[in-house]
């Protein structure tokens with residue numbers, strides 16, 4: 062293995078069931094397909110959410126895939142960037158809101 | 173400040189032909205389409221892909237649409253243009269060839285006459301031709317593929333919306349996106365702003381307004397190496413954005429896939445997207461779209477009167493097969509029974525929901 066991440070590997074994702082646990086892979090992809098279909102949220106809105114999640118989870122495969130999907134769905138640069146900002150600000154907020162624990166603990170320990 | 177993004181997407185000012193670029197040559201384009209080294213992968217032949225569905229040889233169903241390319245001259249030089257059109261192109265249909273079109277129209281019945289270019293309005297005999305068609309058939313649907321900016325390009329064109337209305341022309345116009353940046357990156361600086369003004373002029377004439385009977389359709393095509401998806405969803409987004417921001421109304425949005433020929437092929441090669449893009453098209457092959465490709469109901473007429481299966485084949489110089497290759501030898505039964513010339517660019521018409529001059533087909 063020369064590289065941990067290889068963009069060509071994204072194309073192999075759909076075939077993970079061939080290696081093992083075929084039924085589990087099939088269940089997952091069925092669920093995946095169902096979740097991203099138009100529903101109460103449009104496929105376009107879901108793709109923007111997925112783009113934000115891809116960044117928060119820092120998955121290069123997903124960033125590649127959902128950049129293409131959001132472009133295909135006609136999302137503008139501002140929409141794509143705002144989605145990433147939602148992810149970023151959530152990640153920052155999640156970090157910062159934990160400071161309340163630090164503050165509680167500090168208050169417990171400090172005179 | 174010019175960012176890398178802006179330099180990359182700067183629009184060409186000359187056609188490939190004027191630049192004497194290798195891709196200005198149609199034979200070389202076909203070679204590139206079949207070059208596994210350039211593709212970096214082995215892709216199935218289009219012919220092999222359609223054969224299992226009983227579509228090879230591909231044949232017309234019925235010729236309903238008579239599409240005339242009245243010339244390659246254009247006021248724009250869009251970076252994706254499959255015609256390689258521009259102000260430097262001199263191939264323009266003469267009045268004599270237009271007369272030959274009219275002779276065919278007098279003899280044969282079509283459902284739609286579709287006028288394209290270049291900017292068709294730049295042909296000096298454009299209005300004469302439309303009046304001629306209307307004189308033969310007052311009801312037939314006539315489409316003009318108007319690039320919008322031409323209306324503002326010169327005061328001689330300012331009254332085009334009125335002329336279109338007078339002859340009940342259906343206007344089909346490209347607007348690659350509802351934001352300026354993505355439209356201008358494909359069509360040139362300032363194109364979005366002028367397109368918006370032109371759309372407002374067409375709206376003022378009644379085009380795209382409910383109950384007017386004057387149809388204004390827009391064409392979306394991706395500004396880059398990705399495929400279109402979801403015509404209905406995009407139409408909603410376009411309608412919302414154009415109405416709230418600019419008060420613009422239109423009828424339908426047609427999603428068109430960029431066909432990998434001419435300037436778009438050049439873009440794919442230069443940007444390093446060629447192999448990936450072709451693979452995307454092949455993987456998205458849809459047999460339903462394949463059975464509805466537009467060459468099955470359309471005949472494309474070139475500026476010099478030669479006949480083609482579609483505007484793409486026209487630009488690749490792939491004339492219709494058979495004996496009836498020119499307006500002067502027009503033979504409807506021969507043409508209806510001909511075999512359509514196909515090659516690897518045809519994958520552009522069969523990906524996903526398919527693509528035609530009228531948008532999705534599946």
Ligand code: SF4
Nearest residue numbers: 246250253257290319
């Ligand atoms: S895409 Fe249309 S408007 Fe643009 S250069 Fe080609 S013919 Fe002209």
Ligand code: SF4
Nearest residue numbers: 465467482484518521
């Ligand atoms: S490119 Fe032309 S010939 Fe090929 S499938 Fe499309 S319309 Fe038909």
